Amino acid sequence: MKSTHLKKITLSLLLVSTLPNVYANDEWDINLTGYLGHKKLEQNDWPNTDSHASVGLLFDFKKENWPINLAIDLIATDEAFDINIGSFRETSATTEVHLGVRKFFDFSTTSFRPYIGGGIANIDGEIKIKNNEGNFQDDNSELGYWVGVGTYYAFSSHVLLGVDIRYSNANGEILNIDRDMGGLHSGISIGYSW
Numbered sequence: 001m002k003s004t005h006l007k008k009i010t011l012s013l014l015l016v017s018t019l020p021n022v023y024a025n026d027e028w029d030i031n032l033t034g035y036l037g038h039k040k041l042e043q044n045d046w047p048n049t050d051s052h053a054s055v056g057l058l059f060d061f062k063k064e065n066w067p068i069n070l071a072i073d074l075i076a077t078d079e080a081f082d083i084n085i086g087s088f089r090e091t092s093a094t095t096e097v098h099l100g101v102r103k104f105f106d107f108s109t110t111s112f113r114p115y116i117g118g119g120i121a122n123i124d125g126e127i128k129i130k131n132n133e134g135n136f137q138d139d140n141s142e143l144g145y146w147v148g149v150g151t152y153y154a155f156s157s158h159v160l161l162g163v164d165i166r167y168s169n170a171n172g173e174i175l176n177i178d179r180d181m182g183g184l185h186s187g188i189s190i191g192y193s194w
Helices: 002-023
Strands: 028-040 051-063 069-083 088-104 112-131 134-154 159-169 171-174 177-180 183-193
Touching (some): 028 069, 051 088, 112 171, 134 171
Antiparallel strands (some): 051 069, 088 112
């Protein structure tokens, strides 16, 4: 699973890092922000680790005459649960690649730029258990969907501070249990606009 996570993260970072250089001119609108937040998973599916810290990149772009932005977002999450430190440890992680669209609502009277978005999500989920009987690990990767809302606040023509709330869903079997690997995401972001 780590190999899959690393491949997705590396490919996403390469794609995202090259696009601003190619399209950074007057014909393109581009937003790239770093993301820190929280992901709440379904407690019945993830009883010990249903509250994850998250980090990611939110990226969208459009030509000036397009009505919507194309979005490519990457969010990685994880959480650990310990009982009698050392004798039992459960760790879960998810990696989500969201492809879709984002519609911005620009108002000339404010620096806030609210948006809505949605699209397909490729979600990887993983659980590792370490106890006195040994180590157990299982993972899965499935397609699903995401929907979200948020806003950016433009401190200047280029610096953005944002808030993002989204829901993602994709079901997959991990350790012989069908689990929703998505969840409710909330976070803040800071970045740059071209």
